Amino acid sequence: MTEYLSLPIDDESAERMRAGGLRLHLVDTSDGAAFGHWLEADSRGFHQPRPSAESLAAQIRGLADRRTTGVYDDSAADSASPVATVSSWLARLTVPGGTDTSAWAISAVTVASTHRRRGIASAMLTAELRTARRLGVAVAILTVSEATIYGRFGFAPSVFAADWKINTRKAKWAGPAASGRIHMVPLERAREDGQAIMERIRLNGPGEIDLRGHLWDRLFGLAGDPDRKKLLRAVRYDDADGVPQGFAIYSFTQPNPDFSAQTLNVEYLATATDDAYVGLWHYLLEIDLVSTVAAPLRRVDEPMVWQLTDFRSAKKDDEQDHLWTRILDVKGALEARRYRAPCRIALEVSDPLGFAHGRFLLDVAADGTGVVSPLDGEAPDGAAAVALGVAELGALYLGGVSAAVLERAGRITELRPGSADAIDAAFRSAVAPWLSIWF
Ligand SMILES: CC(C)(COP(=O)(O)OP(=O)(O)OC[C@H]1O[C@@H](n2cnc3c(N)ncnc32)[C@H](O)[C@@H]1OP(=O)(O)O)[C@@H](O)C(=O)NCCC(=O)NCCS
Structure with a gap:
C-alpha cells in the first residue's frame, strides 16, 4: 500500500538536477522540521499565506502518506527550504462502468520564482511519471492552476466542471x-x-x-x-x-x-x-x-x-477543464474501464515520452469489458482505426470528451471513415464525468 513512499528517487531526473547544482530529494514526512519547510515552500509557490502553526501541524499529520519530493539548492541562503515541490499518492479513480482503477495523483507542483524556467518542473514531472510506471500504475491525474503547463507531458483534460x-x-x-x-x-x-x-x-x-x-x-x-x-x-x-x-x-x-x-x-x-x-x-x-x-x-x-x-x-x-489525465499504459488503462457498446478499435498512439507509444487493438465484448493486444500489421477488417496522441487518448479515457469533436479539431486522425463515431459509441459515458474537489 505504501510501497510508493519508499521507492527510491528517480535516477534520471536526479542526475539532471545534479548537473544543474540541485538535489532532487525524497522528503521524510515523519521529520516534522523538514516536512514543515517543504509545506511552507508549497504555500509560497502558490502565493498563499504562510500556514499557521495549527495548519502546519494538521498538514504534517494529514499528508504524511504522500510521496513528498523537494528540489534543494544547497547554495541558497535558506537551503533547508526546497526550491521546488511535488507530492503524489495512489488514488482510486472512478472509470466508466461503475468501477475504479489505481491512478497516480500528482499535486503541489511548485518551483520558486528564483528558480523558474530552468527545467525543474519538467524534471519533477517526468520523474513522477516514471515512478508511477515503476509502480505499475496505468494512469496519472492532476488538477491544474493553468491549462498551459501539462499538455507537454501528455496530459489532457478529461473532466470539466x-x-x-x-x-x-x-x-x-x-x-x-x-x-x-x-x-x-x-x-x-x-x-x-x-x-x-x-x-x-x-x-x-x-x-x-x-x-x-x-x-x-x-x-x-x-x-x-x-x-x-x-x-x-x-x-x-x-x-x-x-x-x-x-x-x-x-x-x-x-x-x-x-x-x-x-x-x-x-x-x-x-x-x-x-x-x-x-x-x-x-x-x-x-x-x-x-x-x-x-x-x-x-x-x-x-x-x-x-x-x-x-x-x-x-x-x-x-x-472549465478540471481533471487532467495521462495514460501511461494503454493496455492497463483501457482494460480497467467498461464500454457502452461492443467494438474493435485499432489505436496508433504516439507518445513523445515513450510510455504509451505503440499500436494497439481494443476488443470490446458484449458485456462491455475490453481486451487490448499489440497490433502488428494492418488493422483487422471491420475494425475502426485512428491515430492519436497520448494526450487525446487521455481526454477520451473517462468518456466525457467526444472523439468526433477531436477529429473535427484535427486532434485525432481517422484511418478509416466513421472511426470517431465508433469510439464515441463505445467510450462515451452516459453521465458526464465529474470530480468534486481540487487536489
Ligand atoms: C508552473 C511551474 C511549476 C513551472 O515550473 P518551471 O520549473 O519554471 O517549468 P520548466 O522550466 O520545467 O518548464 C517546462 C516547460 O513548460 C513551460 N512552462 C512552464 N510553466 C508554464 C506556464 N505557467 N505556462 C506555460 N508554459 C509553462 C516552459 O516554458 C517550458 O517549455 P519548453 O519545454 O517549451 O521550454 C512554476 O512556474 C510554478 O511554480 N508556478 C506557480 C505554481 C503553479 O502554478 N503550479 C502548477 C500547479 S498545477
Whole structure:
C-alpha cells in the first residue's frame, strides 16, 4: 500500500538536477522540521499565506502518506527550504462502468520564482511519471492552476466542471417535493455521516477519486485552518425512513451591513439519491437574506437547472477543464474501464515520452469489458482505426470528451471513415464525468 513512499528517487531526473547544482530529494514526512519547510515552500509557490502553526501541524499529520519530493539548492541562503515541490499518492479513480482503477495523483507542483524556467518542473514531472510506471500504475491525474503547463507531458483534460450562480430572487422551485427532512448538524457529524455516503456513491460516475484523510477533512474546515472552519455550516438530508442520503456544507458572504442580499456559497454537496438532491437544493435556494447562491466546481449538467421556474435564474459563471489525465499504459488503462457498446478499435498512439507509444487493438465484448493486444500489421477488417496522441487518448479515457469533436479539431486522425463515431459509441459515458474537489 505504501510501497510508493519508499521507492527510491528517480535516477534520471536526479542526475539532471545534479548537473544543474540541485538535489532532487525524497522528503521524510515523519521529520516534522523538514516536512514543515517543504509545506511552507508549497504555500509560497502558490502565493498563499504562510500556514499557521495549527495548519502546519494538521498538514504534517494529514499528508504524511504522500510521496513528498523537494528540489534543494544547497547554495541558497535558506537551503533547508526546497526550491521546488511535488507530492503524489495512489488514488482510486472512478472509470466508466461503475468501477475504479489505481491512478497516480500528482499535486503541489511548485518551483520558486528564483528558480523558474530552468527545467525543474519538467524534471519533477517526468520523474513522477516514471515512478508511477515503476509502480505499475496505468494512469496519472492532476488538477491544474493553468491549462498551459501539462499538455507537454501528455496530459489532457478529461473532466470539466462549472461554477453556477443562481439568482434566488428569480429562481422559484419547480421540482418535485422531497420526502425526507433536513437536519442542521455540526461539521464533525457531517464529516462522519458524509464519509459513509461518499463510499456508497463514489463509483456512480467517472472522474471522482476516493476522498479520505486530509482531502476529506479539508472540506469540513477540519484540516487546521480555524478561519475556514468558522465560516462553515452543515446540513444533512435524511430520507423518509430516517436514513442519511446527502449533505451540504455552505458559507455566507455578507456584502451589506443590514445582513441582506448575502451570497450563499455551496462549499460541497453530495447526494446518494435524487430525492436527497431535491431536498438539499430546494433548501439551499430558499434561505432568507440570500440573493445569490454560488455553487463552484459543480457538474456541467446540473439537473437543478431543470427544477427551477426560470431557466435563466441559474447561470454558469464559468466552465472549465478540471481533471487532467495521462495514460501511461494503454493496455492497463483501457482494460480497467467498461464500454457502452461492443467494438474493435485499432489505436496508433504516439507518445513523445515513450510510455504509451505503440499500436494497439481494443476488443470490446458484449458485456462491455475490453481486451487490448499489440497490433502488428494492418488493422483487422471491420475494425475502426485512428491515430492519436497520448494526450487525446487521455481526454477520451473517462468518456466525457467526444472523439468526433477531436477529429473535427484535427486532434485525432481517422484511418478509416466513421472511426470517431465508433469510439464515441463505445467510450462515451452516459453521465458526464465529474470530480468534486481540487487536489
Ligand atoms: C508552473 C511551474 C511549476 C513551472 O515550473 P518551471 O520549473 O519554471 O517549468 P520548466 O522550466 O520545467 O518548464 C517546462 C516547460 O513548460 C513551460 N512552462 C512552464 N510553466 C508554464 C506556464 N505557467 N505556462 C506555460 N508554459 C509553462 C516552459 O516554458 C517550458 O517549455 P519548453 O519545454 O517549451 O521550454 C512554476 O512556474 C510554478 O511554480 N508556478 C506557480 C505554481 C503553479 O502554478 N503550479 C502548477 C500547479 S498545477
